[in-house]
Amino acid sequence: MSNELAIAAVTITLRHLLQQRFDAESSGGITVTTRPLDKVRDNTVSSGDQVNLFLYDTQINATWRNMDIPSQVKPGETGQQLLPLNLYYLLTAYAQNDDFPEPTSHRLLGVAMSVFNDHPILTSADIRAALPTTDPTEYDLDQQVEQLRIVYQPLSVEEMFNLWSTFQAPYRISAAYEVSVVLIESKLPAKTPLPIIKRQSDDRGPILQSDLSSPLPALVSIQLPNQQPSGRLGDVLILNGFHLDAENVVILFTNIRLEISLELPPLPERTATEIQVQLPDESVRWAAGFYTVAVGVTRTGEPSRTTNELSFSLAPKILDIIPRQATPDPNGEVILTLICSPQVRSRQRVALLLEDREVVAQPRQTQTDRLEFRIAGVTAGEYFVRLRIDGVDSLLVDRTVTPPVFDQNQKVVIL
Numbered sequence: 563m564s565n566e567l568a569i570a571a572v573t574i575t576l577r578h579l580l581q582q583r584f585d586a587e588s589s590g591g592i593t594v595t596t597r598p599l600d601k602v603r604d605n606t607v608s609s610g611d612q613v614n615l616f617l618y619d620t621q622i623n624a625t626w627r628n629m630d631i632p633s634q635v636k637p638g639e640t641g642q643q644l645l646p647l648n649l650y651y652l653l654t655a656y657a658q659n660d661d662f663p664e665p666t667s668h669r670l671l672g673v674a675m676s677v678f679n680d681h682p683i684l685t686s687a688d689i690r691a692a693l694p695t696t697d698p699t700e701y702d703l704d705q706q707v708e709q710l711r712i713v714y715q716p717l718s719v720e721e722m723f724n725l726w727s728t729f730q731a732p733y734r735i736s737a738a739y740e741v742s743v744v745l746i747e748s749k750l751p752a753k754t755p756l757p758i759i760k761r762q763s764d765d766r767g768p769i770l771q772s773d774l775s776s777p778l779p780a781l782v783s784i785q786l787p788n789q790q791p792s793g794r795l796g797d798v799l800i801l802n803g804f805h806l807d808a809e810n811v812v813i814l815f816t817n818i819r820l821e822i823s824l825e826l827p828p829l830p831e832r833t834a835t836e837i838q839v840q841l842p843d844e845s846v847r848w849a850a851g852f853y854t855v856a857v858g859v860t861r862t863g864e865p866s867r868t869t870n871e872l873s874f875s876l877a878p879k880i881l882d883i884i885p886r887q888a889t890p891d892p893n894g895e896v897i898l899t900l901i902c903s904p905q906v907r908s909r910q911r912v913a914l915l916l917e918d919r920e921v922v923a924q925p926r927q928t929q930t931d932r933l934e935f936r937i938a939g940v941t942a943g944e945y946f947v948r949l950r951i952d953g954v955d956s957l958l959v960d961r962t963v964t965p966p967v968f969d970q971n972q973k974v975v976i977l
Contacts, residue, residue, distance in 0.1 A: 564701070564702050564703050564705075564706045564744055564745050564746050564747065565701065565702045565746065565747060566746055567701045567702075567703075568647075568701060568702070568703045568706075568744045568745075568746055569617070569620070569647070569649065569744060570701070571689060571692075571693070571701040571703040572649055572684070572703065572710065572741055572744060573596055573615065573617055573649075573651075574692050574693060575684055575688055575689050575692040575693075575703075576615055576651065576678075576684075576712075576741070577594050577595075577596055577615055577692075578688075578691065578692035579677050579678075579681055579688065579692070580594045580613055580615065580674055580677055581594040583673060583674075583676075583677045584613070584670075584673065587673065591610065591611060592610075592611045592612070592613065592670065593610070593611070593612045593613070594612075594613050594614075594615065595612060595613075595614045595615070596614070596615050596616065596617070597614055597616065598616060598729060599614075599616055599652070599654070599725075599726060599729040599731040600729040600730060600731045602614045602616075602654070602656065602731070603656060609658065610658045611656070611657055611658055611666060611667075611670060612655070612656040613653070613654070613655050613656070613670050613671075613674050614652075614653075614654045614655075614656070615651055615652075615653055616651065616652045616654070617649060617650070617651055618650055618651070618652050618725060618738075619649075619650040620647050620648070620649055620650070621647070621648045621650070622645075622646060622647065622648075623646035623647060623648050623742060623743040625646075625743075626644055626646035626708075626743055626745060627643075627644070627646060628643070629644065629646075642747075642748035642750040643748060644745055644746065644747065644748065645745075645746040645747075645748070646743050646744070646745050646746075647742075647743065647744045647746065648740055648741070648742040648743060648744075649740070649741040649742070649744060650715060650738065650739070650740055650741075651738065651739045651740075651741065652725065652736050652737075652738050653671070653674050653675065653678075653736060653737045653738070653739060654671075654734045654735075654736040655667040655668070655670035655671035655674065655734070655735070656670075656734065657670065667734070667735070668735070671735060671736075671737065674737075675714075675737055678712050678714075678739055681712060682711060682712055682713075683709050683710065683711055683712070684709070684710040684711075684712065684741070685709075686704040686705075689701075689703050689704040690704050703744075706744075706745055707745070708743055708745055710741055710742070710743070710744070711741070711742055711743075712739055712740075712741055713739065713740045713741075713742070714737065714738070714739055714740075715738040715739055715740045716738070717738045722736070777805070778804075778805065778867060778869075779803065779804065779805045779806055779808075779857060779859040779867050779868075779869045780803050780804045780805070780869050780870055781801055781802070781803040781855070781856065781857060781869045781870055781871075781872050782802045782803045782804070783801075783802045783803075783872070784799055784800070784801055784802075784855060784872055784874055785799065785800035785801075785802065786799065788961040788962055789961060790877075790957060790961060791875070791877075791957075792875040792876060792877035792954055792955075792957065793841060793874065793875070793876055793877065794841070794876070794877050794879050794957065795841050795842065795843045795844070795845065795848060795876070795879070795903060795904060796840070796841060796842075796843045797840070797841050798829070798838055798839070798840045798841075799838065799839050799840075799841065799855075799874070800836060800837075800838050801813070801836070801837050801838070801839065801855070801857060802835060802836055803835060803836075803857070803869060804834070804835060805834055805859070806832065806833070806834055806835065806836070806837050806857060806859065806869075807832065807833060807834040808859045808860055808861045809860065809861060809862055810858075810859075810860040810861075811827075811828050811832070811837065811857060811858070811859055811860075812825050812826070812827060812828075812857070812858045813825065813826045813827070813828060813837075813839045813855065813856075813857055813858075814855070814856045814857070814858055814868070815853045815854075815855055815874075816853060816854045816856075816871075817849065817851055817852065817853050818854070819851065819852075819909075819952070820849050820851065820907060820909065820910070822847075822848070822849060822853075824847065824848070825858075826839050826840075826841075826842070827839075837857070841876070843903075844904075845903045845904040845905050845931060846904070846905055846929070847904075848876065848904040849876075849904055849905070849906070849907050849910065849951075849952075850876050850877060850878040850904060850906070850910070850951040850952060850954050851875070851876060851910070851951060851952035851953070851954055852873060852874070852875050852876075852952065852953065852954065853873075853874045853875070853876060854871040854872065854873060854874070855871065855872050855873075855874045856868050856869050856870065856871045856872075857869045875954045876904075876954065877954050877955060877956055877957050878902045878903065878904065878906075878949045878951045878954070878956050879902060879903045879956060879957075880900055880901075880902055880947070880949055880956050880971060880972050881901045881902060881903055881931075882900070882901040883898060883899075883900055883901075883947070883971075883972075883974055884898070884899040884900075884901070885898075886973075886974060886975065887974070887975045887977055888974060888975070888976055888977065889976075889977045890940070890976070893938075894938055894939065895936050895937065895938045896936075896937045896938075896940055896976055897934065897935070897936055897937075898914070898934070898935045898937065898947075898974065899932060899933065899934050899935075900914070900932070900933045900935070900947075900949060901931055901932055902931055902933060902949055902956075903931060904931075905929050905930060905931045906926070906929065906930060906931070906933060906951060907929050908926055908927060908928060908929065910951055910952050911951070911952055911953075912933055912949070912950070912951050913949075913950045914933075914935045914937075914947055914948070914949060914950075915947060915948040915949075915950055915955065916937060916940065916945050916947050917945050917946070919937075919940075920950070921935050921936070921937050923935055924936065933949075940976055941976070942976050942977055943975075943976055944973060944974075944975050944976075945973070945974050945975075945976065946958060946968055946969075946972055946973050947972050947973070947974055948972065956972065957969070958972055
């Protein structure tokens with residue numbers, strides 16, 4: 563596998579292939595360089611015939627990005643992430659006297675492109691031959707499991723213009739190439755756990771089952787009361803899944819945005835496929851918003867396991883609206899105060915939905931259950947309101963009756 567010197571090794575190998583061809587055809591006199599575009603024809607470099615190979619870009623190879631090193635990472639081991647790179651080179655030819663009277667640079671460019679066409683793959687022999695004065699194993703590129711491929715890279719006129727204008731250098735006819743893929747190995751060690759020699763308790767062998775359900779604890783769905791879109795404090799949730807029966811079971815609720823992590827015990831009546839949990843009416847600990855729900859299962863003699871996570875939304879509940887009948891002030895604004903549960907954190911986004919209007923709550927500095935809204939330009943009439951906190955709305959529809967009706971507790975009158 564390649565090390566951090568691999569980029570330099572690729573450049574040296576490409577330059578060696580070009581110089582080898584030019585020396586064979588012209589008996590010397592043509593220089594192959596690897597300089598930036600604005601430094602190619604510096605006074606320190608001969609103004610004669612010259613071919614320049616410039617590395618202008620590197621990009622991550624998406625195919626190899628998350629792959630382990632073949633033959634080095636065994637099943638069950640965790641290898642460190644590779645650094646797989648595609649290298650992009652610009653090949654440019656320069657001629658003595660600026661191609662007068664003959665277009666010599668065109669001939670040089672043609673020969674250089676022919677070299678890359680004849681070497682679509684950089685072999686281990688090519689790499690070792692390019693590094694005769696050093697130890698090739700220092701670069702490790704010749705030991706790479708993936709072959710290095712040279713592919714012509716077409717650039718549009720705009721891309722070529724942007725590249726040359728960046729260096730403020732006079733444009734020269736050029737050809738671009740991609741070399742892929744260079745696999746640079748991480749210096750961090752891989753994690754190699756010992757092989758397992760005991761399969762189950764007392765080495766009884768693998769557990770067999772007759773269906774395709776997961777052999778590990780897993781959640782499938784969450785049932786809310788009365789087919790509500792969201793739960794509320796005090797509700798009983800039904801969690802359906804597999805292998806949820808154990809001596810110790812705990813339900814885990816997590817709100818990543820607010821950094822809330824809560825654990826609740828299940829209700830006594832539970833089975834392997836269904837458990838129930840009641841959300842406590844604790845307005846201070848909880849907050850409206852989106853949560854993930856998982857179940858922690860611990861059986862005697864086995865390690866603790868946690869199921870997959872399912873999404874769950876906790877809706878705010880409007881306890882009171884002050885006043886229920888509001889009159890606009892001299893500025894034409896209506897001021898409403900809502901008392902809600904659970905309490906609202908200072909970082910949460912809160913809005914009042916008045917019919918089809920959204921009104922953002924007044925700023926607050928601390929956690930509170932009282933929210934103030936100033937509504938301008940509202941006409942007289944009766945309005946149903948909803949409280950939206952972090953994208954979750956209070957439940958306006960009362961589904962405990964048939965047919966469902968709007969909750970009259972979420973109604974205000976503007977005089």
